[in-house]
Amino acid sequence: MGPSGSGKSTLMHILSGIDKPEEGSFFVGDEEVSAYSEAKITEYRRTKIGIIFQFFNLMPYLSSVENVSLPLYLAGKGKKEAHMLAEESLSLVGLSQRFAHKPYELSGGEQQRVAIARSIANRPEIIFADEPTGNLDTENSNRIMELLIHLQKERGFTIVMVTHNTEIGAMGDIQLKIKDGRLA
Ligand SMILES: Nc1ncnc2c1ncn2[C@@H]1O[C@H](COP(=O)(O)OP(=O)(O)OP(=O)(O)O)[C@@H](O)[C@H]1O
Numbered sequence: 223m224g225p226s227g228s229g230k231s232t233l234m235h236i237l238s239g240i241d242k243p244e245e246g247s248f249f250v251g252d253e254e255v256s257a258y259s260e261a262k263i264t265e266y267r268r269t270k271i272g273i274i275f276q277f278f279n280l281m282p283y284l285s286s287v288e289n290v291s292l293p294l295y296l297a298g299k300g301k302k303e304a305h306m307l308a309e310e311s312l313s314l315v316g317l318s319q320r321f322a323h324k325p326y327e328l329s330g331g332e333q334q335r336v337a338i339a340r341s342i343a344n345r346p347e348i349i350f351a352d353e354p355t356g357n358l359d360t361e362n363s364n365r366i367m368e369l370l371i372h373l374q375k376e377r378g379f380t381i382v383m384v385t386h387n388t389e390i391g392a393m394g395d396i397q398l399k400i401k402d403g404r405l406a
């Protein structure tokens with residue numbers, strides 16, 4: 223948690239390998255990910271982590287199943303396997319009735335669940351979530367949080383999440399505050 227502009231998204235982008243730090247280093251477990259080559263970072267992004275954004279970032283012309291399976295194809299999985307994993311993930315987030323729906327046919331909460339299904343489809347170890355409930359009403363926020371807590375407690379995912387909401391922040395096992403680009 224931290225004020226706007228304090229560097230939360232920047233930190234998430236760096237930890238998920240989307241952005242490169244200009245200085246410093248970071249480790250995931252014993253691995254110095256910041257020292258990885260470009261190819262190894264791509265591999266890390268594709269196999270070790272999942273990312274959830276505030277604004278869902280779904281492809282507007284693709285169905286739920288296509289949105290979830292696309293990164294799996296890109297990672298080299300066959301069409302059948304990608305499709306199967308996508309359906310499994312969508313079922314896990316409670317969207318088994320929404321496989322063929324496009325984003326505009328879904329509510330905000332459902333779109334975010336598609337994005338969560340996409341983030342877990344490759345069975346990552348860590349999910350990075352940047353304000354996953356920031357764009358949702360209270361009821362949908364609560365459902366998304368229930369789902370994330372379920373994934374953490376029952377499925378063993380580690381979740382690193384940014385939030386502005388103190389109640390949601392309090393749900394974390396560990397809370398970190400960031401201020402002016404530094405852990406406070
Ligand atoms: N790629 C970039 N290159 C240079 N500066 C950047 C880059 N991305 C963000 N910044 C700057 O870094 C600072 C931190 O931005 P960041 O998006 O991490 O804040 P935040 O804590 O996520 O804020 P918010 O709560 O509003 O989302 C801002 O001043 C921003 O302008």
Ligand SMILES: [Mg+2]
Pocket residue numbers: 230231232352
């Ligand atoms: Mg941000």
